[in-house]
Amino acid sequence: MNLYDIIFYIFAAITVVSGVITVTSKNIIYAAFSLLFTFFGVAGMYVLLGADFISIVQIIVYVGGILILLLFGVMLTNKVTSTDIKSGSVNVLPAVIGVALFAGALISIIIRTKWTETPGEIPLSTAGTLGSVLLNEYVIIFELLAVLLLIALIGAASIARRTKEETN
Amino acid sequence: MYDIILDFTGNEILSMFISAALPLFMFILPFALVAVLAERKVSAFMQDRLGPTRVGPKGLLQTVADILKLFQKEDIVASNADKKLFNLAPILVFAGSFAVFAAIPFSGAYIGTFADVGIFFVVAISSLVVAGILMAGWASNNKYSLLGAVRSAAQIISYEIPTALVILSLVMLAGTLNLYELTEMQTEYFWNWYIFGGPATGIQKILLIPFMIVGFIILYISTLAEVNRTPFDIPEAESELVAGYHTEYSGMKFAIFFLAEYANMFAVSAIVATLFFGGFQSPFGYLGDLFGVEWLIPIEQFGWFTVKGLFFVFVQMWLRWTLPRLRVDQLMTMCWKYMIPYAFVNLIIIGIISLI
Amino acid sequence: MLNYFKNTWEGIYTVLVGMKITFKHLFTPEVTIQYPEIKVPMEERVRNRLYVNMDDCIGCDQCARACPVNCIEIDTVKALPSDDLGKTSNGKKKALWVTKFDIDIAKCCYCQLCVFPCPTDCIYMTDVYEFAEYDRNDLIYKFATLTPEEGTEKKEAFDVFQAEKEAQKKAAAEAKAKAAAEKKAAEEAEAAKKADEEKKDDSKKDEE
Numbered sequence: 171m172n173l174y175d176i177i178f179y180i181f182a183a184i185t186v187v188s189g190v191i192t193v194t195s196k197n198i199i200y201a202a203f204s205l206l207f208t209f210f211g212v213a214g215m216y217v218l219l220g221a222d223f224i225s226i227v228q229i230i231v232y233v234g235g236i237l238i239l240l241l242f243g244v245m246l247t248n249k250v251t252s253t254d255i256k257s258g259s260v261n262v263l264p265a266v267i268g269v270a271l272f273a274g275a276l277i278s279i280i281i282r283t284k285w286t287e288t289p290g291e292i293p294l295s296t297a298g299t300l301g302s303v304l305l306n307e308y309v310i311i312f313e314l315l316a317v318l319l320l321i322a323l324i325g326a327a328s329i330a331r332r333t334k335e336e337t338n
Numbered sequence: 339m340y341d342i343i344l345d346f347t348g349n350e351i352l353s354m355f356i357s358a359a360l361p362l363f364m365f366i367l368p369f370a371l372v373a374v375l376a377e378r379k380v381s382a383f384m385q386d387r388l389g390p391t392r393v394g395p396k397g398l399l400q401t402v403a404d405i406l407k408l409f410q411k412e413d414i415v416a417s418n419a420d421k422k423l424f425n426l427a428p429i430l431v432f433a434g435s436f437a438v439f440a441a442i443p444f445s446g447a448y449i450g451t452f453a454d455v456g457i458f459f460v461v462a463i464s465s466l467v468v469a470g471i472l473m474a475g476w477a478s479n480n481k482y483s484l485l486g487a488v489r490s491a492a493q494i495i496s497y498e499i500p501t502a503l504v505i506l507s508l509v510m511l512a513g514t515l516n517l518y519e520l521t522e523m524q525t526e527y528f529w530n531w532y533i534f535g536g537p538a539t540g541i542q543k544i545l546l547i548p549f550m551i552v553g554f555i556i557l558y559i560s561t562l563a564e565v566n567r568t569p570f571d572i573p574e575a576e577s578e579l580v581a582g583y584h585t586e587y588s589g590m591k592f593a594i595f596f597l598a599e600y601a602n603m604f605a606v607s608a609i610v611a612t613l614f615f616g617g618f619q620s621p622f623g624y625l626g627d628l629f630g631v632e633w634l635i636p637i638e639q640f641g642w643f644t645v646k647g648l649f650f651v652f653v654q655m656w657l658r659w660t661l662p663r664l665r666v667d668q669l670m671t672m673c674w675k676y677m678i679p680y681a682f683v684n685l686i687i688i689g690i691i692s693l694i
Numbered sequence: 695m696l697n698y699f700k701n702t703w704e705g706i707y708t709v710l711v712g713m714k715i716t717f718k719h720l721f722t723p724e725v726t727i728q729y730p731e732i733k734v735p736m737e738e739r740v741r742n743r744l745y746v747n748m749d750d751c752i753g754c755d756q757c758a759r760a761c762p763v764n765c766i767e768i769d770t771v772k773a774l775p776s777d778d779l780g781k782t783s784n785g786k787k788k789a790l791w792v793t794k795f796d797i798d799i800a801k802c803c804y805c806q807l808c809v810f811p812c813p814t815d816c817i818y819m820t821d822v823y824e825f826a827e828y829d830r831n832d833l834i835y836k837f838a839t840l841t842p843e844e845g846t847e848k849k850e851a852f853d854v855f856q857a858e859k860e861a862q863k864k865a866a867a868e869a870k871a872k873a874a875a876e877k878k879a880a881e882e883a884e885a886a887k888k889a890d891e892e893k894k895d896d897s898k899k900d901e902e
């Protein structure tokens with residue numbers, strides 16, 4: 171077992187354990203914070219897979235952005251701790267079917283894939299390549315995404331503005 | 339550095355840990371010791387006072403005494419606090435501010451990681467601090483803590499945008515995210531620093547200078563806001579919120595928050611120095627080169643890096659004891675109405691100039 | 695739009711002005727006075743701790759009576775005629791042993807009212823202002839130069855003297871009374887004699 175294996179298992183454990191807590195916790199805050207560790211663990215996995223850029227994006231977008239907003243929302247909700255999240259079992263049958271289908275699909279993919287073992291080597295940085303690919307091959311999609319985000323931004327701003335005028 | 343330790347210990351894991359912990363023990367702790375004292379001395383001198391004078395000669399050991407006191411203090415956890423999160427929060431905050439040091443090139447011989455995403459990593463990982471602060475504020479079960487935490491998070495997230503924009507303009511100019519490479523580009527003489535247009539030549543360099551200065555000012559202000567220091571210290575505004583998100587903390591946990599704050603101060607100063615002022619590069623050649631002593635160069639580089647970093651830390655203190663605190667709305671106005679538009683325009687102009 | 699740029703400029707400019715000011719102050723000498731080591735000299739007429747120069751005190755009790763909070767306690771014993779207490783510096787003769795002169799400085803309100811009536815100017819304010827104590831009883835300042843034993847001794851001596859004097863007086867009175875009685879008796883006897891003689895004379899006259 172070398173260093174990378176140990177780090178991998180640490181990150182895997184963080185991801186899985188905090189993922190389980192996220193799902194099972196009855197306290198929204200706990201769930202939100204363990205989601206943070208899940209994201210973080212996943213980012214660690216990305217690093218180990220040699221996807222450094224993706225992992226940083228994972229942190230900056232999920233941990234730094236979405237999760238903080240989520241926490242903001244949760245914290246400003248009334249009576250955070252006293253709200254009981256229903257964790258009883260409802261709709262057991264459809265859930266079982268859904269989970270079974272999904273699990274089956276995953277397992278079949280895992281079994282059928284021809285896993286090739288490549289000798290471990292320090293992966294090259296992906297940032298430069300990613301950049302040139304994004305701005306050359308997929309430039310239209312990239313720009314469309316940018317426009318989409320811009321529209322979302324303008325929409326959010328206009329919603330915020332309108333309610334303000336009404337309250338005035 | 340890692341290789342040297344690997345040679346020495348012969349154990350991969352051990353040497354990894356040692357080289358990772360090196361900046362903490364070799365740099366952050368001593369820095370915090372000095373900086374806390376410096377903060378008090380600077381504030382005292384600016385107000386025509388003397389500052390601490392009792393412990394040690396001229397009060398130089400004051401921080402040591404303070405830390406000993408903090409060690410001995412009872413670790414109080416409020417009975418209605420959320421114990422798990424309460425204990426986790428300082429660790430998270432410190433981890434966030436410490437992780438930043440991984441990507442900062444201290445000298446030619448020591449940098450935590452040569453990762454190509456260096457500066458991007460710095461921007462990302464510092465968001466861990468926000469999560470930690472929110473956690474601390476919420477777990478304390480105290481209205482002041484929560485308000486402070488929420489304010490802090492809002493502030494840090496807002497000011498991340500101008501920071502990122504300025505960094506982006508530099509990255510665009512340099513063509514790399516790697517802080518080490520960025521430093522290497524500003525080598526030899528101080529007119530190669532990015533504040534003076536970087537390694538560009540001719541008309542391009544002259545055109546760049548004013549926009550680089552604007553970029554520097556924006557970056558400096560917004561990093562100042564990101565480390566929650568006066569005039570942007572509304573998350574811990576004493577007159578309104580007691581002490582903000584660490585109101586309920588005492589003893590060692592408080593010390594960790596404190597350490598994280600000072601680590602952050604140096605981290606952002608170091609980043610400003612690295613981006614605009616040549617990082618560990620000397621402004622005019624090295625003594626090591628002059629005398630042909632190889633091993634002197636990294637030490638000199640470390641010295642230059644420390645001097646530059648400390649200078650910006652000093653400016654932070656200087657500002658702190660000059661300016662009053664902003665109001666929340668002023669804070670947001672400044673960020674969204676002034677800094678972001680300026681940063682945007684600056685980004686575009688630098689982009690155009692770099693095309694010339 | 696113009697306003698926008700003006701605001702920006704003003705923001706930067708004012709910050710720089712402020713920084714210039716604080717930078718200047720970085721090098722102005724500090725105004726701190728490090729108190730226990732360096733003390734500001736007191737004004738001439740400050741009112742702080744009282745002091746009594748017992749050499750001059752004649753034990754007249756005027757200061758104690760002037761004090762509005764009754765924090766001075768004085769006990770005196772009359773001196774024997776044989777004792778020579780000396781004179782005060784302004785020439786008054788001392789006639790009382792001051793056996794107790796306590797000032798409870800904890801009660802004192804530094805009004806200085808005790809200072810004025812003193813005929814010999816021996817109670818006065820000093821500029822000592824650091825006299826905190828751990829025990830309140832330590833703030834009762836005992837100025838009397840006589841030890842309690844000496845005090846009682848003096849008192850006893852005075853009592854003895856007094857008793858002696860009394861005895862003397864008594865003796866004297868008795869002697870006087872005796873003398874008076876003798877005198878009276880003698881007078882009476884004489885008177886009787888005279889009367890006898892007169893009688894004789896009368897009878898003589900009658901015979902004549």
Ligand code: SF4
Nearest residue numbers: 761802803805806808
């Ligand atoms: S200063 Fe005033 S209060 Fe103090 S002993 Fe004299 S008369 Fe009394």
Ligand code: SF4
Nearest residue numbers: 751752754755757812
């Ligand atoms: S007034 Fe002066 S002389 Fe008289 S008892 Fe007081 S201190 Fe002594």
